[in-house]
Amino acid sequence: MGILEKIGEIEREIGRTQKNKATEYHLGLLKAKLAKYRQQLLEPTGKAGAKGEGFDVMKSGDARVALIGFPSVGKSTLLNTLTTTHSESAGYEFTTLTCIPGVIEYNGANIQLLDLPGIIEGAAQGKGRGRQVIAVARTADVVIMMLDATKGEKQKELLTMELESVGIRLNRRKPNIYFKPKKGGGISFNSTLTLTKCNEKLCQMILHEWKIFNAEILFRDDCTSDEFVDVILGSRVYMPCIYVYNKIDQISIEEVDRLARKPHSVVVSCNMNLNLDYLLSTTWEYLALVRVYTKKRGERPDFDDGLILRTGCTLEHVVSIGNL
Numbered sequence: 313m314g315i316l317e318k319i320g321e322i323e324r325e326i327g328r329t330q331k332n333k334a335t336e337y338h339l340g341l342l343k344a345k346l347a348k349y350r351q352q353l354l355e356p357t358g359k360a361g362a363k364g365e366g367f368d369v370m371k372s373g374d375a376r377v378a379l380i381g382f383p384s385v386g387k388s389t390l391l392n393t394l395t396t397t398h399s400e401s402a403g404y405e406f407t408t409l410t411c412i413p414g415v416i417e418y419n420g421a422n423i424q425l426l427d428l429p430g431i432i433e434g435a436a437q438g439k440g441r442g443r444q445v446i447a448v449a450r451t452a453d454v455v456i457m458m459l460d461a462t463k464g465e466k467q468k469e470l471l472t473m474e475l476e477s478v479g480i481r482l483n484r485r486k487p488n489i490y491f492k493p494k495k496g497g498g499i500s501f502n503s504t505l506t507l508t509k510c511n512e513k514l515c516q517m518i519l520h521e522w523k524i525f526n527a528e529i530l531f532r533d534d535c536t537s538d539e540f541v542d543v544i545l546g547s548r549v550y551m552p553c554i555y556v557y558n559k560i561d562q563i564s565i566e567e568v569d570r571l572a573r574k575p576h577s578v579v580v581s582c583n584m585n586l587n588l589d590y591l592l593s594t595t596w597e598y599l600a601l602v603r604v605y606t607k608k609r610g611e612r613p614d615f616d617d618g619l620i621l622r623t624g625c626t627l628e629h630v631v632s633i634g635n636l
């Protein structure tokens with residue numbers, strides 16, 4: 313039996329057990345066991361942690377949005393408000409221990425919203441269930457980083473660093489650098505504009521570090537050496553991210569205004585249902601989905617049955633879907 317099943321069983325038994333003097337000892341033991349299993353689930357070295365129990369959620373719908381944030385910022389409350397799925401929400405940290413999927417219907421599209429356990433500093437190294445959470449975040453089309461509006465910018469900085477450390481780049485374009493390792497011929501370095509943050513010598517030194525002595529490089533943008541490293545390593549994920557400041561019911565209107573003006577930010581109160589429409593329209597915009605209506609020659613288009621496509625797709629995509 314997996315740890316999640318054990319937890320479920322104990323929770324059910326606690327629910328079944330009447331609270332009185334005679335059951336006091338039994339209930340106490342059950343709660344202690346529950347605490348032990350919950351703790352095991354959060355341990356980086358625990359077997360359950362390594363396997364990622366409870367995180368194998370199928371992709372479904374037209375797009376996937378992952379909710380990440382510190383514990384108790386209101387992620388589950390958001391899922392409960394926007395979808396018909398229920399995820400336990402409570403005032404204590406690590407209420408959510410697994411990945412809970414819900415569906416948002418918007419503009420005729422089905423968007424999968426994933427509630428996830430809270431993550432903390434050190435998540436990328438395996439603290440809490442951080443590694444599994446980050447692995448799920450990588451598979452998303454958009455990340456919603458939920459922040460507690462009462463708690464300042466520290467959470468945002470820490471989470472951004474955690475994601476950076478595992479190769480997730482938020483709200484940044486893929487560096488426009490052409491890079492191709494070769495069999496011979498040394499390193500050929502070119503740029504289409506004057507570089508101010510990086511140069512040929514630095515690139516060569518970096519490449520030698522990776523034991524690459526033959527390659528073709530073309531900078532098409534004024535990129536940094538960090539971005540060059542990202543290109544050499546590949547495996548980077550460039551992810552649109554919305555910073556959602558929740559619990560604005562707890563702060564002054566001046567503070568709300570200040571947070572709302574930050575780049576990529578949306579201010580909300582999940583409890584009081586404030587500004588969630590705007591969060592949905594922003595999410596739609598960040599997903600960059602478009603609806604395409606097909607019609608037969610001489611007939612009117614069927615506006616009830618559009619295709620959901622990503623921005624940048626071509627007519628060929630539409631035709632190939634139509635031929636399925």
Ligand SMILES: Nc1nc2c(ncn2[C@@H]2O[C@H](COP(=O)(O)OP(=O)(O)OP(=O)(O)O)[C@@H](O)[C@H]2O)c(=O)[nH]1
Pocket residue numbers: 381382383384385386387388389390400401402403404405406407408409428429430431558559560561562580581582583584
């Ligand atoms: N004041 C206020 N409290 C909120 C709001 N949204 C959520 N909360 C409260 O914040 C607490 C934590 O909410 P959860 O939804 O459990 O938070 P979470 O991020 O899912 O927490 P974990 O699963 O433990 O990581 C609960 O007591 C909620 O009622 C809000 O908009 N305003």
Ligand SMILES: [K+]
Pocket residue numbers: 383384385401402403404405406407408
């Ligand atoms: K919580």
Ligand SMILES: [Mg+2]
Pocket residue numbers: 387388389399400401407408427428429430
């Ligand atoms: Mg939760």
